[in-house]
Amino acid sequence: MFSNRLRNLHPYVPGEQPKDRDYIKLNANENPYPPHHSVCAALKTMLDTQSARLGLYPDPDTNELRDEIAKMLNSTGGVLCRATVKDDGTCIPSAQDALPQPITRDMIFCGNGSDEVLSFVFYTFFDSDRPLVLPQFTYSFYPVYCGYYSIPMEQIPLMPDWAIDSAAMISAAQQTDSCIVFANPNAPTGLALTRAQVAQILDKAPKNRIVVVDEAYCDFGGESCLPLLADYKNLVIVRTFSKSLSFAGMRLGYVVSAPELIQAIFTVKNSFNHFPADFLAQTAGIASCKAAAYYAENARLVAQERDSLLNFLRQRGWFALNSATNFVFAKKEGHAGSAVYKAVKQAGILIRHFDTPGIEDFVRITIGTHEQMDLLKNVLEAL
Numbered sequence: 001m002f003s004n005r006l007r008n009l010h011p012y013v014p015g016e017q018p019k020d021r022d023y024i025k026l027n028a029n030e031n032p033y034p035p036h037h038s039v040c041a042a043l044k045t046m047l048d049t050q051s052a053r054l055g056l057y058p059d060p061d062t063n064e065l066r067d068e069i070a071k072m073l074n075s076t077g078g079v080l081c082r083a084t085v086k087d088d089g090t091c092i093p094s095a096q097d098a099l100p101q102p103i104t105r106d107m108i109f110c111g112n113g114s115d116e117v118l119s120f121v122f123y124t125f126f127d128s129d130r131p132l133v134l135p136q137f138t139y140s141f142y143p144v145y146c147g148y149y150s151i152p153m154e155q156i157p158l159m160p161d162w163a164i165d166s167a168a169m170i171s172a173a174q175q176t177d178s179c180i181v182f183a184n185p186n187a188p189t190g191l192a193l194t195r196a197q198v199a200q201i202l203d204k205a206p207k208n209r210i211v212v213v214d215e216a217y218c219d220f221g222g223e224s225c226l227p228l229l230a231d232y233k234n235l236v237i238v239r240t241f242s243k244s245l246s247f248a249g250m251r252l253g254y255v256v257s258a259p260e261l262i263q264a265i266f267t268v269k270n271s272f273n274h275f276p277a278d279f280l281a282q283t284a285g286i287a288s289c290k291a292a293a294y295y296a297e298n299a300r301l302v303a304q305e306r307d308s309l310l311n312f313l314r315q316r317g318w319f320a321l322n323s324a325t326n327f328v329f330a331k332k333e334g335h336a337g338s339a340v341y342k343a344v345k346q347a348g349i350l351i352r353h354f355d356t357p358g359i360e361d362f363v364r365i366t367i368g369t370h371e372q373m374d375l376l377k378n379v380l381e382a383l
């Protein structure tokens with residue numbers, strides 16, 4: 001009854017979304033702050049005054065949304081937590097994040113969450129005739145898509161300090177003339193490569209093969225690779241509205257790369273689903289980009305709480321990796337990760353634990369509001 005392909009599928013397991021109790025959710029790296037009121041207002045106005053448009057197909061090219069994403073990136077440099085908010089409510093990038101060339105609409109592709117966008121990217125650029133090079137521990141959807149598209153993998157162990165081993169990634173890609181994918185900052189570690197380190201990967205890896213950098217968490221720290229697009233035509237950057245733009249419940253993700261590559265992704269999208277970004281998502285997404293200043297302040301609050309949690313854990317003998325994201329990856333000697341997860345859940349707070357050998361001692365804690373983090377700290381203190 002079933003296709004042979006089905007056997008290759010090993011679905012991704014997202015952080016649980018239980019209904020039995022009102023947990024504080026620190027397990028799926030969602031944003032603790034609500035969308036800006038202008039986003040809700042845009043949706044309400046649309047429903048009140050243009051509801052007939054719900055009966056019509058949305059813009060398949062998401063043109064207005066792509067323009068607004070470009071504006072947001074140009075005014076923030078792709079790192080919201082460092083963008084300066086000016087008196088008129090617009091943003092400018094920090095000097096470190098300034099873009100040498102502006103991002104334009106033809107450099108952007110938009111889809112139904114970055115998971116879907118990643119699926120299109122895998123289909124567009126990766127073949128089954130050679131392995132895809134990726135870190136052993138990184139976003140666990142990449143191996144799922146490799147199964148989906150029958151792409152062999154070469155998983156490169158992390159360094160002893162849990163950083164991505166860029167030298168080993170480079171030599172693996174050179175040996176098999178392969179493409180590369182990784183998240184930067186990486187998940188679930190939270191550690192980031194510098195832009196210079198990514199540039200070195202691009203310099204040494206095969207020039208005619210794609211390097212995908214997933215910047216899902218870049219707005220919370222680290223350095224974006226957007227400035228490298230001017231120099232590297234094989235660089236594909238994937239970003240999402242889900243984390244820094246408080247948008248996980250609607251769905252929007254996007255690619256930024258050279259226009260020729262974007263065109264190819266459009267070909268794949270138009271061979272699968274013309275309209276992955278629905279009218280409501282496009283409407284709300286446009287309003288979100290215009291409220292970048294609000295999300296920049298939220299990203300700063302999250303980064304502050306993250307650093308405070310890191311200090312808290314380290315002062316109490318935890319081993320906690322540095323984080324350039326909205327989560328912390330940490331373990332405590334003598335406490336199994338699964339036990340910490342269970343004890344914290346009993347107290348009404350959900351965090352994430354992975355059974356995967358090698359990281360099973362760790363828990364991953366999403367950064368919430370100040371109040372939520374105080375509650376979490378009390379629970380951890382009592383452990």
Ligand SMILES: *Cc1c(COP(=O)(O)O)cnc(C)c1O
Nearest residue numbers: 113114115139183216240242253
């Ligand atoms: C959360 C996450 C995504 C998925 O984001 P969506 O846009 O919600 O699909 C992609 N990559 C990484 C590394 C993530 O952590």
